[in-house]
Amino acid sequence: xxxxxxxxxxxxxxxxxxxxxxxxxxxxxxxxxxxxxxxxxxxxxxxxxxxxxxxxxxxxxxxxxxxxxxxxxxxxxxxxxxxxxxxxxxxxxxxxxxxxxxxxxxxxxxxxxxxxxxxxxxxxxxxxxxxxxxxxxxxxxxxxxxxxxxxxxxxxxxxxxxxxxxxxxxxxxxxxxxxxxxxxxxxxxxxxxxxxxxxxxxxxxxxxxxxxxxxxxxxxxxxxxxxxx
Amino acid sequence: xxxxxxxxxxxxxxxxxxxxxxxxxxxxxxxxxxxxxxxxxxxxxxxxxxxxxxxxxxxxxxxxxxxxxxxxxxxxxxxxxxxxxxxxxxxxxxxxxxxxxxxxxxxxxxxxxxxxxxxxxxxxxxxxxxxxxxxxxxxxxxxxxxxxxxxxxxxxxxxxxxxxxxxxxxxxxxxxxxxxxxxxxxxxxxxxxxxxxxxxxxxxxxxxxxxxxxxxxxxxxxxxxxxxxxxxxxxxxxxxxxxxxxxxxxxxxxxxxxxxxxxxxxxxxxxxxxxxxxxxxxxxxxxxxxxxxxxxxxxxxxxxxxxxxxxxxxxxxxxxxxxxxxxxxxxxxxxxxxxxxxxxxxxxxxxxxxxxxxxxxxxxxxxxxxxxxxxxxxxxxxxxxxxxxxxxxxxxxxxxxxx
Numbered sequence: 001x002x003x004x005x006x007x008x009x010x011x012x013x014x015x016x017x018x019x020x021x022x023x024x025x026x027x028x029x030x031x032x033x034x035x036x037x038x039x040x041x042x043x044x045x046x047x048x049x050x051x052x053x054x055x056x057x058x059x060x061x062x063x064x065x066x067x068x069x070x071x072x073x074x075x076x077x078x079x080x081x082x083x084x085x086x087x088x089x090x091x092x093x094x095x096x097x098x099x100x101x102x103x104x105x106x107x108x109x110x111x112x113x114x115x116x117x118x119x120x121x122x123x124x125x126x127x128x129x130x131x132x133x134x135x136x137x138x139x140x141x142x143x144x145x146x147x148x149x150x151x152x153x154x155x156x157x158x159x160x161x162x163x164x165x166x167x168x169x170x171x172x173x174x175x176x177x178x179x180x181x182x183x184x185x186x187x188x189x190x191x192x193x194x195x196x197x198x199x200x201x202x203x204x205x206x207x208x209x210x211x212x213x214x215x216x217x218x219x220x221x222x223x224x225x226x227x228x229x
Numbered sequence: 230x231x232x233x234x235x236x237x238x239x240x241x242x243x244x245x246x247x248x249x250x251x252x253x254x255x256x257x258x259x260x261x262x263x264x265x266x267x268x269x270x271x272x273x274x275x276x277x278x279x280x281x282x283x284x285x286x287x288x289x290x291x292x293x294x295x296x297x298x299x300x301x302x303x304x305x306x307x308x309x310x311x312x313x314x315x316x317x318x319x320x321x322x323x324x325x326x327x328x329x330x331x332x333x334x335x336x337x338x339x340x341x342x343x344x345x346x347x348x349x350x351x352x353x354x355x356x357x358x359x360x361x362x363x364x365x366x367x368x369x370x371x372x373x374x375x376x377x378x379x380x381x382x383x384x385x386x387x388x389x390x391x392x393x394x395x396x397x398x399x400x401x402x403x404x405x406x407x408x409x410x411x412x413x414x415x416x417x418x419x420x421x422x423x424x425x426x427x428x429x430x431x432x433x434x435x436x437x438x439x440x441x442x443x444x445x446x447x448x449x450x451x452x453x454x455x456x457x458x459x460x461x462x463x464x465x466x467x468x469x470x471x472x473x474x475x476x477x478x479x480x481x482x483x484x485x486x487x488x489x490x491x492x493x494x495x496x497x498x499x500x501x502x503x504x505x506x507x508x509x510x511x512x513x514x515x516x517x518x519x520x521x522x523x524x525x526x527x528x529x530x531x532x533x534x535x536x537x538x539x540x541x542x543x544x545x546x547x548x549x550x551x552x553x554x555x556x557x558x559x560x561x562x563x564x565x566x567x568x569x570x571x572x573x574x575x576x577x578x579x580x581x582x583x584x585x586x587x588x589x590x591x592x593x594x595x596x597x598x599x600x601x602x603x604x605x606x607x608x609x610x611x612x613x614x615x616x617x618x619x620x621x622x623x624x625x626x627x628x629x630x631x632x
Contacts, residue, residue, distance in 0.1 A: 056547060056625045077551045084549020095544045095629065099243060111236045112549040156548065 001068055002029035009062035011048050022048040024218035035190045037198045037209035045218040050199050054087050054166045055079045084112050088157025092169035094149045096141040102152045103137040109160045127155040147178025164195045183208050241562035255530040256570035258523025262516050263574025263601050269512025271582040275591030280501050287494045290461040291363050292471055295454035298490040300500045311488045314453040325474045328467040331362035331458040344396040344407045351434045355443020363456035371403040371418035374439045382441035387418040391433030524612040531563050531616035542620055543628025556621035563613025571605025
C-alpha cells in the first residue's frame with residue numbers, strides 16, 4: 001500500500017468568474033522512503049499539490065488517501081494531528097517565530113502534541129543536534145544565518161519524528177553553500193528512512209531526488225526514476 | 230490540555246509585554262471601568278456600615294415628634310407658622326398613650342464647654358430622665374440624672390466620651406466640675422464611646438443636662454422635639470396612636486391637617502437608599518460605559534494582533550495547531566490584557582479608597598475585588614471572541630503567503 005495515494009485530484013478555483021484548474025486530474029502514488037522532487041514552472045500547480053499532500057488544502061474532487069485513510073472526510077483536528085505527527089514542513093522563507101529561540105521554535109510542534117516539558121526539551125535538543133545546531137539553541141532567528149534558520153526549520157519538521165518531510169523550495173532563499181548543506185541534511189534524512197518530497201525550480205536540487213515529476217498546467221507531464229531508492 | 234493552557238499563557242504574556250505601550254493604552258478603558266466599579270462598591274459598603282451604626286444610635290423604635298419633617302420640601306414659613314412643641318406635652322402624651330414607653334423632651338443648642346484651661350464648642354442637650362431609654366447609648370461611667378434632679382434644676386451634666394477624654398484624660402471625671410457657658414456643672418456620668426454619625430459629626434462630643442436647668446439657664450424658647458419610645462413590634466400602632474394623641478392635644482378638627490410631624494429613622498433609610506441608588510446607578514453607568522469602550526478597544530487591538538500575526542497563525546496550523554488551539558491562544562491574550570487591566574484597576578481603587586478613608590469610612594470588600602476580576606475576565610472573553618474566531622478560521626495556505 002502506498003503511503004500517499006492521489007487519484008484524479010482536481011483543484012478548481014473560481015477567479016473573477018473564470019475557472020482556474022490548479023490541479024487537473026492528478027494521479028500520484030508515493031511510497032514510503034521515496035525521495036521525490038516536484039518540478040514545474042510557476043503557476044503549474046506544484047505548490048497546490050504540495051499543500052494538498054501536506055493536508056493544508058482539500059481537493060475540489062478526487063480521492064486522497066494518507067496511509068490508507070481518506071483525507072477528505074477528516075475534520076480539522078484529525079488533519080491537524082496528521083500535520084503534527086506525520087508531516088514536517090520546510091518552507092522557502094523558513095517561517096520561524098521571530099520572537100522565540102531556536103529551541104522554542106523546535107518545541108512548538110511538541111506543545112501541540114501535548115508532550116511534557118522535560119521530554120520536549122530533550123526531543124528538541126536532539127533534533128537541533130541532528131542538524132548541527134546544538135550550540136545555537138538559545139539564539140533567536142534574527143541572530144542566525146539563513147542556512148542556520150533553515151536548519152532550525154528542518155529540526156522543527158523532524159522533532160515529532162514525522163515520516164514525511166515536505167520541503168517547498170528549501171534552498172530558494174539561501175546561498176549555494178548553505179543550500180548544499182541543507183540538501184545534504186535532506187539526503188541524510190532520506191538515508192535514515194524518511195520520505196522526502198521536494199518542490200523546486202532548480203535542476204541541481206532535483207538531482208538529489210530519486211524520482212522527479214514535472215507539472216504543467218495542473219497535469220503531470222513527466223514522471224521519471226533517477227536512481228533506484 | 231493544561232500544557233497548552235500554560236503555553237498559551239506564556240505566548241500571551243510575551244505578546245502583551247512585547248507591545249507595552251499599546252497594551253497599556255488598550256487596557257486604559259478597562260482600568261478606569263474596574264477602578265470605578267470597585268471604588269463605588271467600596272464607597273457604598275463604607276456608607277452602609279456607617280449608616281448602620283449611625284441608625285442604631287438613633288434607634289428604630291423611636292418616634293421623633295417636632296415641627297418639621299425630615300427631608301421634606303415644605304416651605305420654611307409654613308414650618309415657622311406651626312405651633313411650638315411644649316414641655317407639657319410630655320405628661321399629656323404619657324397620660325393618653327398606651328404605647329409610649331418613654332417620652333423625653335429634647336432641646337439643643339451650641340455652647341462652650343471648659344475645664345481649667347481647656348475649652349471646646351459643642352452641642353448641649355436639655356432633656357428629662359427618660360432620655361436614656363430613647364437612645365441606644367449606655368452610661369459607661371457614673372449615672373444619669375434623676376427625676377428629682379431634673380425637677381429641682383440641679384446643675385449636673387452627663388458628658389460624651391470625647392469630652393471626658395479631652396478634659397480629664399485618664400482621670401475620673403465623676404464629681405468634677407466643668408463650665409458650660411461660664412456656669413458650673415457637676416459631672417455625674419460619661420456616655421459610651423459612639424463614633425461619628427454618618428461620618429459627619431462626632432456624637433461623643435455632647436453634653437446632656439437636666440431639662441429644668443437647661444431651660445432656666447440657656448433657653449426658655451427655642452426649638453424642642455419629643456423623643457417617644459414605642460415597642461419595636463408595635464411601630465405602626467404607636468405611630469397612629471401618637472399622631473391622634475398629638476392631634477387631640479392640638480385640638481385639631483378631623484378636616485384639619487397635622488400641624489406637627491412625627492419622624493422615624495425610616496425617613497433616613499428612604500433618603501439613604503435614594504442616595505445609594507444614585508451613587509450605585511452612576512457607578513454602574515460609568516462602569517458599563519468604560520467597560521464597553523474598553524472592550525471595544527481590546528477587540529480592536531486583538532484584530533490588529535491577529536492581522537500582524539497572520540503568518541504565525543499559518544505556521545502554527547501547518548505544524549499541527551487545530552483551529553481550537555489558535556482560538557484559545559488569542560482568547561487567552563485578550564483575557565490576559567483584561568486581567569492585567571483589572572488588577573491595575575483594583576490596585577488604583579485600593580489606593581484611592583485608602584485616601585478617602587481619611588475623611589470618610591470606606592473599605593474595599595474582598596468579594597468585590599474577586600467580582601471585578603471576574604468582570605474583567607468576562608470583558609476579555611467577550612471582546613476577544615470575534616478576533617480569536619477570525620484567527621481560528623484563517624486559511625493556513627493564505628496565512629503562510631501573507632506578507
